[in-house]
Amino acid sequence: MKAIRVHQFGGPEVLQWEDVPDPKPDVKEILVRIHAAGVNPVDTYIRSGTYAHKPTLPYTPGSDGAGVIDAVGEHVTAWKPGDRVYVAGSLTGTYAEQGLCREDQVHRLPEAASFAQGASLGVPYATACRAMFYITRALPAEIMLVHGASGGVGTAAVQLGRAAGLTVIGTASTDRGRQLVKENGAQFVLDHSRPDYLKELMSLTEGHGVDLILEMLANKNLAADLTVLARKGRVVVVGSRGSIEINPRDAMGKDASIHGMTLFNVTGEELRGIHAALAAGLENGSLRPVIGQQIPMAETARAHQAVLEPGAYGKIVLLS
Ligand code: NAP
Numbered sequence: 567m568k569a570i571r572v573h574q575f576g577g578p579e580v581l582q583w584e585d586v587p588d589p590k591p592d593v594k595e596i597l598v599r600i601h602a603a604g605v606n607p608v609d610t611y612i613r614s615g616t617y618a619h620k621p622t623l624p625y626t627p628g629s630d631g632a633g634v635i636d637a638v639g640e641h642v643t644a645w646k647p648g649d650r651v652y653v654a655g656s657l658t659g660t661y662a663e664q665g666l667c668r669e670d671q672v673h674r675l676p677e678a679a680s681f682a683q684g685a686s687l688g689v690p691y692a693t694a695c696r697a698m699f700y701i702t703r704a705l706p707a708e709i710m711l712v713h714g715a716s717g718g719v720g721t722a723a724v725q726l727g728r729a730a731g732l733t734v735i736g737t738a739s740t741d742r743g744r745q746l747v748k749e750n751g752a753q754f755v756l757d758h759s760r761p762d763y764l765k766e767l768m769s770l771t772e773g774h775g776v777d778l779i780l781e782m783l784a785n786k787n788l789a790a791d792l793t794v795l796a797r798k799g800r801v802v803v804v805g806s807r808g809s810i811e812i813n814p815r816d817a818m819g820k821d822a823s824i825h826g827m828t829l830f831n832v833t834g835e836e837l838r839g840i841h842a843a844l845a846a847g848l849e850n851g852s853l854r855p856v857i858g859q860q861i862p863m864a865e866t867a868r869a870h871q872a873v874l875e876p877g878a879y880g881k882i883v884l885l886s
Pocket of ligand 1: 606607608689690693713714715716717718719720737738739740743758782783786787803804805806827828829830873874875876877878880881
């Protein structure tokens with residue numbers, strides 16, 4: 567089979583489309599024919615060698631994907647060849663024509679969802695779900711700012727928030743991105759590239775501020791976030807690409823809290839809850855991953871450039 571291989575850390579050019587031996591499932595493993603793989607910003611950090619988690623070289627990138635089961639190990643009873651699945655994590659990497667998974671990394675993909683949509687679930691939807699419901703305990707009727715609502719995690723957060731009865735304010739920097747945030751159900755949409763947009767937020771909320779912020783670029787926004795939180799408000803730092811100075815008094819005066827979160831810390835119990843919630847949302851139509859770009863897997867280098875460019879629009883997926 568073919569797979570993307572990384573032999574040395576570096577720029578997108580280190581992503582090589584190569585022939586590799588066909589994988590075979592061990593007794594408890596599942597072999598998935600991957601039709602689509604999700605591209606996440608973290609895949610680019612890992613590829614560059616600057617991230618805390620460094621795989622042993624050479625490796626095949628990617629944790630998200632969707633396809634059809636090709637074969638199962640002899641101790642696997644819950645799955646059979648032909649089942650449509652999405653994968654959230656894999657033993658061998660998802661930027662490949664086939665990938666080996668553990669049973670707990672494989673989830674049923676309803677007929678109504680495309681493979682590209684299935685490949686958009688693992689990291690983005692699980693991150694949004696964990697940040698909102700496990701880390702900051704979002705409640706119905708609360709007001710949530712999705713600070714960066716046009717990309718993979720933001721799109722998921724807007725849909726999850728609306729389904730759970732929150733009032734959702736989403737931001738994006740382009741007209742196209744803001745249109746997407748609106749179509750996803752956000753009641754209010756703001757432009758984070760404008761100087762006065764947080765003033766607009768305070769007037770939209772009649773001075774109350776927001777109860778919850780899902781922050782996609784904390785190194786830019788965390789200081790300002792603390793000024794628009796309501797009393798007992800919470801910020802969860804989902805994304806950050808640098809450092810920032812904050813005024814702790816902006817949090818003190820409101821009994822506010824700042825939470826960090828990385829999906830690498832998710833527990834098995836949390837994952838069971840998260841994927842049960844995603845299954846329900848896919849079935850009832852409240853969760854509808856949006857695909858912005860589909861790129862052939864052989865051209866993964868292009869996808870790794872695109873995922874870091876401004877003007878996000880849903881997910882970028884690779885097709886094998
Ligand atoms: P993505 O699809 O590339 O989306 C990036 C989002 O950030 C877009 O909505 C973009 O909006 C927005 N953004 C850009 N500049 C911004 C600003 N100044 N203020 C607010 N938002 C801004 O990426 P993603 O997959 O959604 O991931 C978002 C971030 O979370 C990334 O940094 C990623 O590494 C991180 N992440 C962390 C975890 C975790 O476990 N903690 C998991 C997944 C992702 P425009 O393009 O419209 O400007």
